[in-house]
Amino acid sequence: MSLLEFRGVARRFPVRHGLLDRLARRDRVWLHAVRGVDLSVARGEILGIVGESGCGKSTLARIGVGLQPANAGSVRFHGAALDGPDPAGRIQMVFQDPYSSLDPRMTIGAQLDEVIARYRAGLGRAGRRALVAQMLDEVGLPQEVAAKFPHALSGGQRQRVSIARALCSGPEVLLADEPVSALDASVQAQIINLLRRLNRDKGLTIVFISHDMNVVRYLCDRVAVMYLGEIVELDDSARLFAAPRHPYTRALIEAVPDLHAPREAVAAIHGEIPDPFAVVEGCRFAPRCPLAEAGCARPQALRPLPPSGAVRCDKAC
Amino acid sequence: MSLLSIRNLRTEFSGPAGIVRAVDGVSLDVAPGEIFGIVGESGCGKSATCRSILRLFGGAPARVAGGQILLDGVGDLAAMPERALAQVRGREVAFIFQDPLTALNPTMRIGRQIAEVILRHRKVSRAEARQAALGLLRDVHVTSPERRLDAYPHELSGGLRQRVVIAMALALRPRLIIADEPTTALDVTVQDQILRLLRERCDSTGTAIILITHDLGVVSQVCDRMAVMYAGRIVETGAVREVLDHPSHPYTRALLAALPGQASRGRDLVPIEGSPPGLIAPPPGCRFAPRCRLAREDCGSGPAPGLLPRPGTAPGHLDACILSEVPDVAS
């Protein structure tokens, strides 16, 4: 059974509509960040979400933790509709930027203590202090970090602190939005090992948003590929990387820089970066798709495709 | 001929616990039209090196304590008074910051912000500056640029924000662009386009770029030459293909080995054990010695080893390991 489920989730943002626009009777313009996403996250899995910047990954994650409402559709947790953040803190989020997600004026210990006090009201001071120590230990940070302020920590340490903070409520699901994108290779390896360990040893379910295809291939059990607010391919990680079926997934995988390839060998993705304002009737990838043809002007549905997974392209087989 | 030539740069921050020697004897040369990559672990001094060039320390208690920063046709930036340096910023040398939010004014529409940069340095009308801003947004592949002109920074995704920052850096056609992790917030396809765009600029206008990144894939994709930094010093430098295909310093090798590309699923990745040393009192000798699997007795004493060529490696490929032969150990 799925632990966290997105059902037809959509989110749009109004675009500035000035007086002149109104005088000229121009219609309100909407930016569709997420357009009807169906996605179910199974207990204990690491689900990857990949896609271009602006394709709606973060918006989807914010809706998933209840930081932002959906305009349509619903999020279900343990089968029940979720309306705002889970009061028990069973769904938590880790952000890309460990710089701005921590409070610069509070020590790390105080920040963790605050979160623990919120979710475990029964715990006394000593109990909270013990839990702070346990959380630091969990993410591999020395105890003296508790007395420090965020600015005194390295990028990797700060990201460990954000993970520790997310773990304070004892979550079942962790939505991690680009948690290693700002980190260098060695620290990235440490954080990925940490996430893997939390998943394996504690059964923590992880939704891992990333644009680094190498990391996703290595870490995730399943992968959802998003394009302009929609899922265009969903499959087991191994299958998806071995034989991508949507033309966009293929382009993404081909764009992964190879450390040892000469510069010229990198394949370019065709066409313009997608425009979330553009009204495209048919396949949204058509303007950039090398395989586009007349039939692609029909709207494409995400359909299951044997032996596993689903693809939003009528021509994929 | 070098556009920029940094000689023995030393940069210090004064902190409560003492002087942090963030950059301690860095030398590098950048030619016109070249993209020079700087990689290394967080805190190794990449940003401090580049911020020293324009003395952009954002109010931090930092100073260039020694060395020269020679910009072709301009002189030694390290010796230049602040007022003269202000003329170099943006016009000759532009800076793209790691965090796009610090570079953007949250209360100003982005079209206006780009136009302001142009108006500050060029005699053009507001309307012309706005047109130029539109063109710059188009150059960095912002879609529907007419609509985005009136957006505030918080309304843009991280990738879009960084493209706006890049557009601002390109506005005055500088000879050198210093880009501190410019594509860290972007996904591969957008990153790919931004890097191509920067590459095009270099090839067509002779603009040079110093690109700081922790992503070796990015270096491989666009840079001509590169330097690997560790604890305030360069430990390996050379043509990108040489350094990535035939790394000779144990630290470079360990960094490459930590990447998931080389690991099989289900096995832990291999980070470098321990963490980089503090820079108030770095260890004597080779600073990597406390974490190096190949360290010998004599690695940990004396002055820090300098960059030297190795017999059999390509010209310009230098490293700072004292071993005459660096064995290939699985880290």
Ligand SMILES: Nc1ncnc2c1ncn2[C@@H]1O[C@H](COP(=O)(O)OP(=O)(O)OP(=O)(O)O)[C@@H](O)[C@H]1O
């Ligand atoms: N404002 C400051 N006060 C004191 N020390 C500082 C300050 N800024 C940087 N440092 C120190 O200078 C050294 C180099 O920092 P720098 O920011 O250049 O590293 P970096 O390689 O760019 O790392 P990252 O990838 O995290 O940005 C570090 O030891 C850091 O702690």
Ligand SMILES: Nc1ncnc2c1ncn2[C@@H]1O[C@H](COP(=O)(O)OP(=O)(O)O)[C@@H](O)[C@H]1O
């Ligand atoms: N508060 C907001 N107001 C207006 N537009 C927004 C807002 N937040 C996000 N957007 C837009 O929604 C789209 C998706 O954004 P986001 O989910 O942050 O992308 P990403 O995939 O990079 O995480 C982008 O075009 C972005 O500019």
Ligand code: SF4
């Ligand atoms: S439907 Fe057509 S345009 Fe869309 S991805 Fe498939 S082939 Fe390409």
Ligand code: SF4
């Ligand atoms: S000099 Fe010694 S400690 Fe330093 S990298 Fe070489 S072998 Fe390792």
Ligand SMILES: [Mg+2]
């Ligand atoms: Mg995002």
Ligand SMILES: [Mg+2]
């Ligand atoms: Mg930096």
